[in-house]
Amino acid sequence: MATIKIQQVKSRIGAPKDQKSTLDSLGLRKMNRIVEKEDTPAIRGMIRKVHHLVKVIE
Numbered sequence: 001m002a003t004i005k006i007q008q009v010k011s012r013i014g015a016p017k018d019q020k021s022t023l024d025s026l027g028l029r030k031m032n033r034i035v036e037k038e039d040t041p042a043i044r045g046m047i048r049k050v051h052h053l054v055k056v057i058e
Contacts, residue, residue, distance in 0.1 A: 002039040005057040006047060007032065015053065022049050 008028040012020050026046055027035040034057070037043050047054060 003036050004039045004043070005034050005036050007034045007055045007057060008053060009055045010053045012053065015050075019050050019053070022046050023053065026050075026054075028054065 006026060006028065008023065008031055011031060012023055015023075023029070026037065026043070027033075047056060
């Protein structure tokens with residue numbers, strides 16, 4: 001299955017608790033970190049929830 005790279009480009013400070021936990025679930029704990037995840041509907045839903053904090057590198 002295809003993978004996608006996700007980079008956190010904006011700080012989590014001031015974000016609601018549910019968005020912070022979504023970033024944790026994606027494996028993003030610090031700014032400018034890049035993680036590689038499987039391209040599944042669940043991961044796409046997480047990205048959609050925090051789209052203003054992350055950038056998708058395909």
